Structures are given as C-alpha cells and as structure tokens.
Amino acid sequence: MMQIKHGFQGQWSIILPYFIVDRMGKNPMMNDLYFHSLGYFPNAKYHYINRPEGCPENILIYCTKGGGWIELDGKMQAVGENQFVILPANKAHRYGANELNSWSIYWIHFKGYKSELFSKVYGQVISLDSENTLRIDERFKLFEDIYNVLLDSYDDSALQYANSGLAYFLASILYVKRSGDPKTENKYGTSLIHLATHYMNQNIGNKLKLSDIARHFGYSVSYFYRLFYRNMxxxxxxxxxxxxxxxxxYYLINSTMKVNQISIMVGFDDPYYYSRLFKKMMGVSPVRYRAVNKQATPLI
Structure with a gap:
C-alpha cells in the first residue's frame, strides 16, 4: 500500500524555525507550553508515519472526519471522527489513515514543562461531545487563527498569543467537557487552573474581567470563581x-519607562489607580520602589 507523510490536497501546516522554538524554550514567559509545528490534513489518504525512536515533541492528533489508527507501546487503537489522542514525546509510535474513509486531522507538535499536565491521557483515544457543534466550530476557528498569526509574525507578542491559544485549545478538549461532572472536578480542576494562570500571564497587558476569563475556558463566572479559589x-x-x-x-527595575507608561503596559489606563493598587500590595509607591531597588534617579 502507498504510504505518504504529507502533501494532501487542501492541507496547510507550519513548522517553526529551530531558532524560534529554541527562543521560546528559553523564555520564561513561554517555555511552559509552546508550539513546534501544527497543521491540517484533509482526507489524508495513505497517510502513514513510523517513528521507531519517537519524536522530541508531544503530538496531538484530532480527527474531524473519517478514521485512522495509532500504535503506541505495541498496542493499536482506532481513531475516529471527533476523537483525539496525545502521543508522548520520545516514545516509539506509528499512526496512519484508514485506506477507506481516510481521516481528516488537525495536528500539533508541542513542548514545555506543563506538557506533563496531560500525562494521564497520553496514548488514550478520547471521544468529544459531537452534539456541541458551537464548541467544535470554536476550536477549528481558534486553530486556524493561531496558524494565521504564526504565518504573519514570529515576534514575541505573536508567539505569546499563539501559545496562549495552544493552552486554551488543549483545555477545551481535555477539561471543559468535564466541567459539569463533580466526580472529575478535583481530578481535573488543578490542571485547569494551571492553564488559567498561564492564560492570565499571557494577558497581563490586557484589561480582562472575570467574565472574560471564565468565558474563555467555557465556564460560568460562579463555577470558575469557586474552582479557582478552591485551588489557589x-x-x-x-x-x-x-x-x-x-x-x-520588573519594568520599574529593568527599564526607563515612566510610571504612567508601565501602568499601560500592565493593563491599567489610569496611572493613579495603578499606583494605589501597587502601594496596597507592595507597601510603597512605584516611584519609591524604583528608587530603593534601582541605583538610578527615579523617573516620574
């Protein structure tokens, strides 16, 4: 049988340059969870991959139509429509499309120390809620949005946006569908909060409300608040x-920006409100903090 790694009609993909992946791996703002590559293979007839030595990255395969299979630890499993699987890094594996009714798949190669959050589901073929078409459409739109952002730029803001989207995409298929099940709340709550704090880190410069964050992860405000407070x-x-x-x-010590500029950088339009909040949390004003911690004339 013919075997093809890529080159399917209508496919799209992007593989980030090595130096970009290396840069993300060394950046504390991004090295918790970050891309290596991603793509979409529609009707991928004869698709076949064999990696006897495994792959340096974790691999997510999300089947949207048709079917295929994966082999990990000598065990073969079928992967069908609206199912996904994550293959762990550095483990031998094979996968491919069915000869008849071949799969269409979104795929991601990703790295980062928070990849271990997903270790409990490595190698498991997991079914998603096929009736929630709105959620499915949102995932596809997000995936394509990430692809377009990375096509346009490799600057830090684009990479941070893409990696934040990666965290949300993974959360949307691993955790959100379980949010109504009290038996799984404790099991998955902590991992979801890790993703929520990552999302907050990536959006420090934005003016997000609690409702924005809760909606981003598919929760009601009350449920998200309760889960976050319980864990944190x-x-x-x-x-x-x-x-x-x-x-x-960090900006006060390591930059020459004025306080009102820093206020905007961290998402506060009102520098007076920012200064009051800073003093409440730190015990001193931003100007005083800079004077004490930086051997330079404070800027106002």
Missing amino acids: GIAPMEYFNQLKVQRSC
Whole structure:
C-alpha cells in the first residue's frame, strides 16, 4: 500500500524555525507550553508515519472526519471522527489513515514543562461531545487563527498569543467537557487552573474581567470563581492583579519607562489607580520602589 507523510490536497501546516522554538524554550514567559509545528490534513489518504525512536515533541492528533489508527507501546487503537489522542514525546509510535474513509486531522507538535499536565491521557483515544457543534466550530476557528498569526509574525507578542491559544485549545478538549461532572472536578480542576494562570500571564497587558476569563475556558463566572479559589486560595482577579503588579516591578527595575507608561503596559489606563493598587500590595509607591531597588534617579 502507498504510504505518504504529507502533501494532501487542501492541507496547510507550519513548522517553526529551530531558532524560534529554541527562543521560546528559553523564555520564561513561554517555555511552559509552546508550539513546534501544527497543521491540517484533509482526507489524508495513505497517510502513514513510523517513528521507531519517537519524536522530541508531544503530538496531538484530532480527527474531524473519517478514521485512522495509532500504535503506541505495541498496542493499536482506532481513531475516529471527533476523537483525539496525545502521543508522548520520545516514545516509539506509528499512526496512519484508514485506506477507506481516510481521516481528516488537525495536528500539533508541542513542548514545555506543563506538557506533563496531560500525562494521564497520553496514548488514550478520547471521544468529544459531537452534539456541541458551537464548541467544535470554536476550536477549528481558534486553530486556524493561531496558524494565521504564526504565518504573519514570529515576534514575541505573536508567539505569546499563539501559545496562549495552544493552552486554551488543549483545555477545551481535555477539561471543559468535564466541567459539569463533580466526580472529575478535583481530578481535573488543578490542571485547569494551571492553564488559567498561564492564560492570565499571557494577558497581563490586557484589561480582562472575570467574565472574560471564565468565558474563555467555557465556564460560568460562579463555577470558575469557586474552582479557582478552591485551588489557589485567592480570588481570580486578585491573583490577576498580583501578576500585573509583579510584572510592573520588573519594568520599574529593568527599564526607563515612566510610571504612567508601565501602568499601560500592565493593563491599567489610569496611572493613579495603578499606583494605589501597587502601594496596597507592595507597601510603597512605584516611584519609591524604583528608587530603593534601582541605583538610578527615579523617573516620574
């Protein structure tokens, strides 16, 4: 039988240059979860991959139509419509499309120390809710949006946006569908909060409300608040403001930006509100903090 790695009609994909992947791996703002490559293979007849030595990255395969199979640890499993599987890095594996009714797949190669959040589902073929068409359409739109952003630019803001989207995409298929099940709340709650704090980190410069964050992860405000507080011991927006103040501390010490400029950088249009919040959390004003922690004339 013919075997093809890529080159399917209508496919699209992007593989980030090595130096970009290396840069993300060394950047503390991005190295928790980040891309290596991603793509879409429609009607991928004769698709076949064999990696006896495994792959340096984790691989997500999300089947939208048709079917195929994966082999991991000597075990073969079928992968059908609206199912996904994550293959762990550095483990031998094979996968391919069915000869008849070949699969259409979205795929992602990703890395980062938070990849271990998904270790419990490595190698498991998991079915998604096929009746929630809105959620499915949102995933596809997000995936294509990430692809277009990476096509346009490799600057840090584009990479941070894409990697934040990666975290949300993974959360949307692994955790959101379980949100109504109390038996799985404790099991998956902590991992979801890790993704939520990652999302907050990536959006420090934006003016997000609690409803924005909850909606991003597909939760009601009350449920998200309760889950976050239970796991973190602090209200979500209080935590988000702490992140903003912490980031502004970095700017105060390591830049020559004025306080009102830093205020905008961390998502506050009103520098007076920012200064009051900073003093409440840090015990001193931003100007005083800079004077104490930086051997330079403070800028105002």
